[in-house]
Amino acid sequence: MLKIENLNVNYGSISALRNETITVGNGELVTLIGGNGAGKTTTLMAISNLIPKVSGKIIFKNKDISQLSPDKIVKMGLAHVPEGRRIFPGLTVYENLVAGTMGNSVIKNKDIPQLIEEQYELFPRLKEREKQMGGSLSGGEQQMLAIARALMLKPDILMLDEPSLGLAPIIVEEIFELLVKLKIKGKTILLIEQNASMALSIADRGYVLALGEVILEGTGRALLANPEVIKAYLGG
Known part of the structure; x- marks a missing residue:
């Protein structure tokens, strides 16, 4: 459904994404986790072409959308829910x-x-x-x-940027229950989430970003059990 190939994005002289490669299969729920400044939001903005890319490709439904305007990307079936709701x-x-x-x-x-x-x-x-x-x-x-x-x-794919940010725990649970419902219905979802534990618990697969690079990837279950992930993101 979606493939990011060797994506590089700079903010001035600062490298925000370095050779990022991720895939999202049809019907999958894939999550990106990582600390502040890891490149999670930048990834979604680059997919939607809201920021310029240095190099790399974004392939959506077997078409290169790297240079398409944001409105054309939306019309192709890619919906982006940004941080802050808007x-x-x-x-x-x-x-x-x-x-x-x-x-x-x-x-x-x-x-x-x-x-x-x-x-x-x-x-x-x-x-x-x-x-x-x-x-x-x-x-x-x-x-x-x-x-x-x-x-x-x-949309064919729904991209969500920090949907639980600033919400009460009981509302966060409602949001995640909804994401599970959408996944069961077959909706393809790319999720960025500060709550790594909850995100990985519902994800088919996940990627861990640090300083703009993918440092780990695997199934949600495998990443939940990974000692590095537990130590860095799950409070272990």
Whole structure:
């Protein structure tokens, strides 16, 4: 579904990613973990072509998208939920969801009610808040709305940047339960997450980044049991 080949990104004279190579298979949930400044967010921004690349390729559905504009990448079926949610605070929940369809020209007006109903089934709380302004929602509800808005695109792959950041533990559990549901439904997910333990526990595979380089990779279960990962990221 997605392959990053020898990706290099610089911020000025600082190397942010060095020869990064990762793959995400169809229907997989793959997580990237690592400390602050490891290159996790930079990876997603490079995939979406929101920052320039020095070298390397991004292959999505067997096509090189390295030089495509961000809007064309979205139209190909790649949805990016950035850190900080970035919903439209002055629009209602319903309007935010409708806005999410604008990146997919295949979606017709007649399809929107069904798509919205699908999101309400996944996120019952959003249905309760349908007429509320996005800016009046709690942090957890805004995160749910950001994910639901991305799913309105009917993407082939969903990229999530720190979905649990700043949320109460009980809401974090809800978000991760939702990701498991999406995975069971066959959705392909690339997850960046500060909570390494929870991320690896639901991931098919994971990559550990440090200073812009992949230093470890393996199944979620194997990385959870890896002494280096336990010591550095799991508080062992």
